[in-house]
Amino acid sequence: MSPRDLLPAGLAAHKKITLTHGPTPLERLHNLGPQLGIDLWVKRDDCTGLAMGGNKVRQLEYYFGRAAAQDTDTILITGARQSNFVRLAAAAARRQGWRPEVQLEDRVPNDDPYYRSSGNVLLDQILGAHIHYFDQGEDEAAADRNLDAIAARLRDEGRRPYVIHLSLDHPPYGGLGYVEAAIETWHQLQAQLRAQGRRPPSHVVIPSGSGLTHAGFLVGARSVGWDVPILGVCVRRDAETQNRRVLTRAREIVDLLGGGIKITEQDIITDDQVLAPGYGRINAPTKAAISLAAQSEALLLDPVYSGRAMAGLMQFVDQGRIPKGSDVLFIHTGGAPAIFAYQTDLLA
Numbered sequence: 001m002s003p004r005d006l007l008p009a010g011l012a013a014h015k016k017i018t019l020t021h022g023p024t025p026l027e028r029l030h031n032l033g034p035q036l037g038i039d040l041w042v043k044r045d046d047c048t049g050l051a052m053g054g055n056k057v058r059q060l061e062y063y064f065g066r067a068a069a070q071d072t073d074t075i076l077i078t079g080a081r082q083s084n085f086v087r088l089a090a091a092a093a094r095r096q097g098w099r100p101e102v103q104l105e106d107r108v109p110n111d112d113p114y115y116r117s118s119g120n121v122l123l124d125q126i127l128g129a130h131i132h133y134f135d136q137g138e139d140e141a142a143a144d145r146n147l148d149a150i151a152a153r154l155r156d157e158g159r160r161p162y163v164i165h166l167s168l169d170h171p172p173y174g175g176l177g178y179v180e181a182a183i184e185t186w187h188q189l190q191a192q193l194r195a196q197g198r199r200p201p202s203h204v205v206i207p208s209g210s211g212l213t214h215a216g217f218l219v220g221a222r223s224v225g226w227d228v229p230i231l232g233v234c235v236r237r238d239a240e241t242q243n244r245r246v247l248t249r250a251r252e253i254v255d256l257l258g259g260g261i262k263i264t265e266q267d268i269i270t271d272d273q274v275l276a277p278g279y280g281r282i283n284a285p286t287k288a289a290i291s292l293a294a295q296s297e298a299l300l301l302d303p304v305y306s307g308r309a310m311a312g313l314m315q316f317v318d319q320g321r322i323p324k325g326s327d328v329l330f331i332h333t334g335g336a337p338a339i340f341a342y343q344t345d346l347l348a
């Protein structure tokens with residue numbers, strides 16, 4: 001059997017619950033593309049539907065599928081203070097009638113009152129998430145252990161918690177959501193190829209954080225024989241560290257699907273030239289990308305992820321790494337609520 005035949009069965013073996021409004025649109029950016037000298041398309045995963053949307057909704061479908069199978073009544077998750085994942089896990093928990101317990105890490109040195117309390121934090125509060133604070137933001141394993149300790153206390157109180165872990169010690173179930181996203185995108189492209197005679201994209205550009213979106217999309221693409229280069233824009237770690245992480249995660253995702261999909265080192269492409277000064281800290285290229293996308297397309301990008309990924313895309317075109325005239329697919333992973341948390345930086 002070819003990997004193509006294997007995949008839907010491999011995915012279907014995993015329980016999921018539906019949280020998205022998908023399929024999300026695949027749109028052409030008629031103004032921004034010509035300004036950059038490329039044919040630019042965007043996969044609108046900012047429009048996944050739940051509570052202001054974003055890529056984490058697709059990942060949560062698989063974590064919540066597992067949680068539901070375990071008769072959960074409480075969801076635990078950890079993230080940076082302005083985490084979209086935390087906001088969306090809290091939202092998904094409310095949809096299920098479960099209690100959201102969230103841990104906010106001090107991962108970004110930012111004392112700005114908007115950063116500390118607006119954007120996603122405000123939404124966490126409106127969603128009634130029970131908030132815990134954790135001060136060691138750069139130690140993923142420690143953050144997970146602290147979450148497990150909170151879960152143990154809740155279990156003693158008679159609750160049935162399910163923990164969504166972030167560190168490499170735990171399986172990348174969320175990546176399955178992006179296997180599905182890549183296959184969905186591939187089918188949309190095939191339909192457009194037939195209907196409009198468009199070319200297939202020569203490059204895909206995607207943000208690379210925990211790496212599950214990047215790794216999942218890569219595995220999904222390869223599973224249907226789509227061998228497009230997928231450029232991951234580093235938002236948290238340097239390219240070398242991120243490369244290893246994405247390769248590890250991609251191979252784990254293949255294993256979750258029952259094997260049979262080949263991922264090589266050459267498949268993993270990451271770039272960290274727009275990472276400085278570090279995770280969650282704004283820089284000039286990202287600010288410029290946010291303004292340009294808003295003012296040319298009314299496309300709202302965020303300072304931490306999607307704005308950075310667009311800044312990376314613009315650098316690739318500037319440097320000729322993506323040649324002028326190429327057909328490029330940008331994966332918009334959402335993040336708009338963080339715009340309000342960064343208003344001081346964005347208006348400076």
Ligand SMILES: *Cc1c(COP(=O)(O)O)cnc(C)c1O
Nearest residue numbers: 084209210211213305333334335
């Ligand atoms: C988390 C996040 C990402 C990165 O996704 P990973 O799967 O962690 O790599 C990108 N964009 C947005 C808006 C996010 O919230």
